[in-house]
Amino acid sequence: MTSTTHPSFDEMIDAEGNVRPAYAGYREWYDAQSPKWLEKQGKAAESVFRRTGITFNVYGQDAGQERLIPFDMIPRIITAEEWKKLSRGIEQRVRALNAFLHDLYHKREIIKAGKVPERLFAQNDAFLKEMVGFTPPGGVYTHIVGIDLVRTGPDDFMVLEDNARTPSGVSYMLENRETMMAMFPDLFTKVQVQPVSDYPRALARSLAACAPPAAKGNGRAVLAVLTPGIYNSAYYEHAFLADQMGAELVEAGDLRVVDGRVCMRTTRGWKAIDVLYRRVDDDFLDPLTFNPDSMLGIAGIMDVYRAGGITIANAPGTGIADDKAIYSFMPEIVEFYTGERPILKNVPTWRCSEKDSLAYVLDHLAELVVKEVHGSGGYGMLIGPTSSKAEIAAFEKKLRANPDNYIAQPTLSLSTVPIFTKAGLAPRHVDLRPFVLVSPEGINITPGGLTRVALKKGSLVVNSSQGGGTKDSWVLAE
Structure with a gap:
């Protein structure tokens, strides 16, 4: 999402045309390189990704078509000081999410206090009655979290959405870094970047720390990754993480x-x-408890889970925290459970389920971004400023027919980061998904994350399924 009226914040170049401090070392190195050599390295990176099999399946395409996720070799760079502040905000939010989920499936104090309306859960398929009154081993619901961030200014990072169910993309974070280090080893001696390679080991340690009491005393916890199979869009990542974790x-x-x-x-x-x-x-997790036609789950796993015989990560029922209507209450949720003001802001959000908000949204559809509350992947949404009158009119009918299913947000002026083109560097819009691990031993945030980039000029959607690509995300060493 971006605004057509406000200039975007360029993370590399300031308003006077000077290179910002975060990029100073990198830009000095870049300017000393041959453009032809850089272009050759970009093509080499693409062939590495193709050889390694770093692809994703596109649903709805002929024969489940596999695509290469485009990789751009200009890194997205964040200073150590910026990362410290971001980390504090991410940790605060993840703690609140976990406390919220526990409360929701137990005493519901936040509903009793009138901070969040009960109607959001009463008819919500993501809320699982099977989890009511049950506490997962170690009290952890969100073992792996991806917090999607957007930037609109020097100090303005905002949370676009929370991914507490099954956040994906961490394998691309790791492969992007490995590819950059293989292509430009000298660059990493010039610019000191915090490593991300420990993530699989940290994930294994974090998950093992969440093992149920039944596993204690048996030595090393036995971990497994459950995949729907080779036709799943993220199968590469499932296999990659299992291999890296052992x-x-x-x-x-x-x-x-x-x-x-x-x-x-x-x-x-x-x-x-x-x-x-x-x-x-x-x-699809348990055909005896949920969808009886599921061929992807294990019959009886929920009984074993509730009896304390296994830890499921992430816990069933965490998807309620991904709901975009719930997202709109996150400032109240953070303050309720932490007693602190949110460090990271939400994007302003109109809940179309509320009469006044719906009226405003209908009057301003051409200016807003409207999303389904359960939607993901860039599907089922309207981006007003880039939509035709016919598209807006068609979407208005859907919105009027089922307003509870939508939220709306302003079209933000997202920050840009340069990408490499034959004509030189060109700015493109980005977001950032840092990855967070939660266990009884604490919260671990990998320095960086997955930067997704809208590769088409003027494009507002960064999702790989919608033509976006990825970048290596650098957090500078202190």
């Missing part, structure tokens, strides 16, 4: 409940799993 990659057919534990098939028989990092949605 965990087993399993599908539904590899698992069954044996003697009250969820076990995986091995050459030596059935082996109990302590922590299951699932990349399968709630509805």
